[in-house]
Each structure stands twice: as structure tokens, then as C-alpha cells.
Amino acid sequence: MWRDNLRGIFYIALKDIRTYYFKPPAVSWGIVFPITWILAFYLRNPQSFEELVPGLIAMTILFSTTAAEAVNINFELRVGSLERLLLAPISIPAVLLGKVLGGVVFGFIMTLAVTIGSTIVLGLHPDFLKIILILVPSLFVFSSLGALLCVMVKEVFEAQTLLNFPRFLMIFLSGVVYPVSKMPVVLQYFSYALPLTYTVESLRLSFSGGSYKMIFPYILILISFFFLFMLPAVKLLYKKFE
């Protein structure tokens, strides 16, 4: 059975990537939006662009993974094609994991392009292995967060509205442009409840020469966030087909 599930996860992700992700709306949400946002901050203070790179990478992870989930989950639920997937010999968690994996792969490609581009342009020399170790769990976290929010509602527009709430909350409170340590203490507590904070902080560590030992706890926290989002998402999807 696990072979059927693995095959299903792979082909669902592949189909979603071809059908939804490499299309202008997903690419613009996933890559253009974070770059524009960061450029706006750069124009305000051109000296500190290097400090914004971890934030830019984190934002690209967040936006690219969730760029097409409202369509590939809610639209498919509405027109019945998600049901088509559930008729195949694959479990419900595997179908949802396939959806999540599509966002992860698209996010990985987008984020890698942004990371490589910004390090070349700015002449930075980060440890790419560390970045990948942070990138992979982060991609799963935000793709599963998107999946959870999408299965909570019915319509595409509801999902898109709901997705924007954590996106913008995290941009402001997770240290993307303004370090968490400089925020008021109350907001700092709040920001540590947000997964993007751990992505941004661990990326900052990797850019500033932090050791693997320093980054490891952040990776563990990110993995915990993935299960925190994925388990209720699977439960909600089961409920839709009770």
C-alpha cells in the first residue's frame, strides 16, 4: 500500500506542478511579489540590503509554496476533480501530501533561484547546505499551512482571503524586514508562535556563519510545525468525505 501511496503522491505533485504552478499567476505571487516588497525596503535604506536577503528568501518560501493551493485544492474540490483523486487506490493523507509536495517543489525552485541570484548579485558566500537544511522543512511547513487553511473553507476566494491573513501577519511579525529582537517584548512572544520567525532567524544564522548545532533546534521546531498543520488538514479532509 505504501508503494501505491508514494506513486500517488509523486504523480499528483507532478500533475499540479504542470497544471497550476508554472503559470503566470503562481510565478508572480511566488517570486515577483517578495522581490518587489524587498526592493521597496531597499529603496528606503540601500545600505542594508544584505540584511534583507534572509527575509527575501523566507518570503519567497512563504509565497511560492502557497501560490496555487487555493486553486489546486478548493477549485478541485468544487469541480469534483479532487474527488477523482480519492477514487484512485491512494489514501486521503497521500492525496493531501501530493498537493503539499507540488507547492514544495515549486517553492524549492523559486527559492533556489532567488537565493542564488541574490548571493551572486551581492557577492555573498553563505553555506548552501545549511540553507537547504532550513529550506526543505520550511517549504513543507508553509505548504502544509496553506493546505490546512484551504481545507478549512469551501470556495477559492475564501481560501485566498484566509491565506493572506497569516502571510501578511508573518511578514510584519517574523523579522522579515525588522529584527524580532528589536520588537516590543509582547510582540516578540507572538512572533515566536509564528513558523516564519524560525525560518528567518535560522537563515540569518546561516548567512552570519552560525554553526549546524545552532541551526538544528530551528529545524526541529519547523518539523513540529509541519505536523501541527498537516494532521488537522488530513482530519478536515477526511471529514469532508464522511
Place this chain on the structure above:
Amino acid sequence: MNEDTVIQTFNLTKLYGEIIAVDRVSFEVKKGEIFGFLGPNGAGKTTTIRMLTGLSRPTDGKASILGLDINSRIVEIKKYIGIVPEISNLYDELSAIDNLLFMAQLYGVPRRKRRERAEELLKTFRLHERKDSLFRTFSRGMKRALTIAAALIHNPKVLFLDEPTAGLDVVAARSLRNLISNLHQQGITIFLTTHYLEEADLLCDHVAILVKGKILTIDTPQVLKAKTDKKSLEEAFMKITGLEPEILIIEKGK
């Protein structure tokens, strides 16, 4: 369970809150037959199919397909069954051939056989010339045909058809009925829901009549007609379900 029994249900029940959608339904479908599940809208036909195909959990009762319990072995069951839902729900953004290839991938059709099987089905369903056209550009009849083709991609032993000819014009519906007959001749067991009684009369070996979630009777169309002393299955259905007087009252009231 008899070796020839492909689908068996015992007191299968589905409740939505306090509403009884399917009420203690029990029946058997034999190997190679076309079994019609007939009833007016809202009778519980689609809910029964959804339970048998794993899209909905039964509230009570038991059911098995090919001897496998639907509650504990549904993923395994799905390998042997093909399902054509009421709505043609393939992917608008994919071409006809890509839709079939995707289904072949999901069902684990060996890589070297996928394209060959997809092409073969496109030819059978007379869609080969449009194999590279997007699903969304197809007519309703072509969409229906491709949805059936997709359900057959893995050579299922049992085929569930939920209102296969609903919304089709006379020519497309007739062509689809011929296809169903051909599948029957190939030995595939077919579970068909329809509210077109003429269609059931033409195609089915046995029919179950379902009203408000309950099975009123199960027999061959011929026996039902003989028992009710009616010439058509439609008339027999009206007599069995008791819907006829109500309709006559409405007619007189006009």
C-alpha cells in the same frame, strides 16, 4: 458469500444528522451482470455508490466488494473498481490523452503499457482524433465518454456508473448505452444508477428500486413487469413505488 457474488451489502445505512439517506439496504450483485439501482432524485442512489467506493463512510451496516470489506480494505478495493461519477470530473487543463495517462499513473498501470492502453481506449470511445484537445473543449457527450474511458484505464473488474446518460442528447445517450452493452459483453460487472427506466429496462439483468433510502424490491425487469402486469419497466416502477396516483392527481389538477 457465494463465489459469484461481486458486491454484497447488508443493512447498509447512511445518516446525515437526522436525515436517513440510505436505510438498511441489502443486496447482492453477481459476477458479470448489469445491476440497476433505480429511484427518483434523492432516493439514495448516489449515496450508496459513494459508500461502496469509499467516498463516504457508512453509518451502519456492512458491505463488501470482491469479498473485501469496504470499511477496512477500501484502498485495495479501488484497484479493482472503476468509477464514473455523476459529474464528468476529469481535468479541464489536460488533454484527453494526458487525462488518461494521469489516471493510468495513479492506478499503477505499468509504464510501458500506459500509452498503449490510453490510445486503445480513445479509439474504442471514438475520441482518438481529439486526443490532444483539452478536456474543457469537449462536448458533454465526449466528456462523459472520456470519463468512462478513464474509469476503465486499469481494466477494472467492477464498474460503477452513476447516471451515465444524464444530460446527454438522444444520439450521445444511445451511443453510450451501446458502449455499456459492449463492456457487459466483455464480462465486466456493472453497477448502474439511473432514473431513466427505459435505459434500465434495456441494459440491466437485475434492478433494485429505491425510494427514500429504502429498497422496495429487487428482481429482473421482466419479472417486475410480469408481477405488476405492466408492459414497461416505467409503469411497473410507478406501481411499485406508488408514485403513479400522486402524478395522476397532479395531472388532473392541471
